[in-house]
Amino acid sequence: MSNSQDVRDAAVDTDDGGHDATPMTAQERKVILASSLGTIFEWYDFYLYGALAAIIARQFFTALEPTSAFIFALLAFAAGFIVRPIGAVVFGGLGDMIGRKYTFLATIVIMGVSTALVAVLPTYSTAGAFAPIALVLLRMLQGLALGGEYGGAAIYVAEHAPQNRRGAYTAWVQTTATVGLFLALIVILVTRSLLGEAPFAEWGWRIPFALSAVMLAGSLWIRLSMSESPAFRKMQEEGKTSKAPLAECFGQWKNLKIIVLALFGLVAGQAVVWYTGQFYALFFLTGMLRVDPTTANILIAIALLIGTPFFVVFGTLSDRIGRKPIIMAGLLIACLTYFPLFKMLTSMANPDLAAAQERVQIVVKADPMTCSFQGSPIAKETDFTSSCDIAKRALAQLAASYTNEALPSGSSTEVHIGGTVLAPPNGHLTAEGDRFETDSLFEISHFRKELLPDVLKEAGYPVKADPAKINHVGVVAVLVALMLLVTMVYGPIAATLVEMFPTRIRYTSMSLPYHIGNGWFGGLMPTIAFAMVAQNGDMYHGLWYPIGVAAVTFVVGMFFIRETKDVDIYAKFLYWHPNRLRK
Template sequence: MSGFADTTQDDSSSPMTSEERKLIFASSLGTVFEWYDFYLYGSLAAIIAKQFFAGLDPTSAFIFALLAFAAGFIVRPFGALFFGRLGDMIGRKYTFLVTILIMGASTFIVGVLPSYASIGVAAPVILIILRLLQGLALGGEYGGAATYVAEHSPQGKRGAYTAWIQTTATLGLFMSLIVILTMRTVVGEAAFEDWGWRVPFVLSIVLLGISVWIRLSMQESPAFLKMQAEGKISKAPLSECFGEWKNLRIIVLALFGVVAGQAVVWYTGQFYALFFLTSVLKVEPSTANVLVAIALLIGTPFFVIFGTVSDRIGRKPIIMAGLLLAVVTYFPLFKALTQAANPDLARAQASAQIVVKADPATCSFQGSPIAREIDFTSACDLAKRALAQSSASYSNEALPAGGETVILIADKPVAVPTGQLVAEGNRFTPESAQSISAFRKELAAAMTAAGYPDRADPAKINKLEIVLILLVLVIYVTMVYGPIAAMLVEMFPTRIRYTSMSLPYHVGNGWFGGLMPTIAFAMVAQNGNIYHGLWYPIAIAGITFVIGMVFVRETKDVDIYAKFLYWHPNRLRK
């Protein structure tokens, strides 16, 4: 027994009509543009860190830039509640017309926002406000698009039809990478980092105009119109969603049994992999963007493939298989990625391991997103900070209280300056700065002698192997993400569907997924091992797999027009 009301209607054998194709294209294209806007920031996080967080040291600036990126994800559930409520009360069409306006305007302003050098601390403050607005808008976007398409889809084809919506995030990322790569090539790397990075943001105003025109031409969902004609529109969708445990239970199961794991797999495969290539393995950014774009281009059709297959065998088996594969293979895949992208680094890590020996009481938390360079004043902090900024993987060995910090590279010691570093205002004193500079030069020389490269050698990069590894990661993404829109739509009744499905989706993707790069890099900075951050997605995906296998039921045969679903046992009569 599925636990849901079944339906005997099945239009799975009929071909897609021209109207259905137009509807899916209109919904998907507008959403592609919206994801393009959102992901520009993530793709340019390293440059944005220099432009807007120049008051912090490089490691903290990058972590803070990622946190600002994640800020848009943190507010997504609030956007889901606000716009989901509107969508269930006034309709799907006009609600996600508003979301595209907010998203497009915010992105355009980022493109013309003065940097930290021009207006100081006001620059990152305004940037974060714009990211929050983008997050609120995106919180209302996905639920509207997925619900809209699903409610137009024939029974037996919801997985295939809604899978087109699932391609939009990847296509938006792909589009952002292509525009960024084109600008890098046209203006050169130096000019791009100076001003060229702004052009992709400014161009979003054109995409905004196209998106608004498309969405104005769309018709309201037939399910919503039918419910409106019958006078059954919810007057308080939030109360219906969260006021009864029977409904809230499904939201909780959707979050922890499906979406949380999907989210971390998505962001690991499509964002963390890119950050890992550029920031850890030191692959030149334009090369990394091309390789990721190729993998995305090859892998994107699998969203529709797995969505279509889910109409036949079910949503749950495909999603759970994707989660399990990610849990089992992430470590070997990322280690293989290191070998393919920077073989000199992989060889040095194997033959000249680095150990930091220090008194733990003298070591600060390296993953703090708000710390400044001058906040790290001990010998342990100096050692770990220098290694993190060199993207060196190291292990830690605790010394007794009072022990002097030392770095061992292939068992050869590198002395770390003893005593506390001294800061005056926002800078170290000249004596401390000189001591830091001398230590970093000595460390760099020792690492070079041990075979550690300062960047990936373009001549040694195995591009084919990298694309294949990235493609595997993208395939995992398509497995967990392709069928999920149909599954979420099928879990909730029409009158509260927009709100109910939006909240777990955006809590999962906004908090568990959106915070993934930030948390992972903070974990790496604190622990020292470049692969340590992978424990975060592995743990979340593993928990979701267990909960999903035990508690979540199959949904593919649900009649989404049914008046009530199974968690209303006292209202089953027609």
């Protein structure tokens, strides 16, 4: 579209079925490509942390014992998600006041620079506590940038799209998160293969972060070639831009209530389904099923490659049958299938483990008062001194799933593995209280590294997944099924959120619920789920978190969210107005 073209020219002639019959124009393709490529690079930067969580744990959190270090690495990953709503408010307000294009430029620069700096960041072994602190601060800068990125990209495309093809057009933006993750995995796989595992773990992990500087240059060139959105330009010409978008969004209940409904009736459930189907599946493969990281990344990458086109399929379908039916169906199916799908994943990826769990149950019997919270991200080895804690920590580090049985107060802890009963030692601290006494250290080490592993091995529990026994086709099939649920809930969501809010406060209004949902409910999903597993012992227990959130969102969405596909986003009345205009 040219700069002088009226915004309503976006509504084109339709066929008899009420759907756009004209092909995508060259200008529309350029808009989608420019918005999507820059956003792909931002997601690439953002997800490098998650894909390299295990290495980051070893490089930056070595002061903690392994389980706590991994949980803390996931928290560092989650730090970017926590601040995303702040970025949504800051950059959303700028986007509503000064325009979509210039906000794009600011977010891409912040994201690219903060990621490139990780490539030269000293690790804990050379800089001590400064290293993890600097890492978390850079991660938070990434979150701020991404908080302003996604909403702008989705709005920019939607405000260029024909009236009846917003779902199809914005679905291309929805592919960017998955494509960014795919790109991150591919770069990591190639770098790891070229260097070898040891050099990659020592210093090669920095290369994917350094490549961000190259991507930053390309993204800036793309963003500088973009013109302002026609809807925003039209609003500027009429002098109707918002002078205080934050006050309009949050100071007026008619606007605020739609933000709340968008969060709890759409985005929260979409977020946990997205992160379960992609990131948690990856962590589950490597952390619980002990699949080699390279193999797990390849399997995830194949599933992403197969599943990504379905974002556009479901986005396009939403233009015909509506956004709500597709999103709600995805949430409901996720709630009903997560447990069987992840159990299938276990049997396909580590059949020896699945067989051992079926044949030999592990039960930790203990006085509950002697058992600490195992999911603490700041715990040190010396925080777990009771026999109950030592037993559970050892089982968690060996990825052995177990159940709990409460014993009367004062009872000794027992670990039952089939017909074998183990009595884990108690830990005794030195007078300084910061390390175990020599005898205790010997007993704990013997229990963790020799006694317990030997008994588990005799019971058939594998140390890691046998590469020769992995059903690669079956694993990919399960991952694709999880991916299809992601595309159902995520493909139509951008168009839905754009259609719920007016142009003058659209950037702020849709960005906040999106980034609270995806930043807090979704981004914290792996951390919360792994903490739940560490505390409960059952490797599937963490699935209750996404199932619970998705179930709540399904109920709220079914009762309180209206269909939006026919809403005229340029009309005087808004989504929630009883007399809202429709095309």
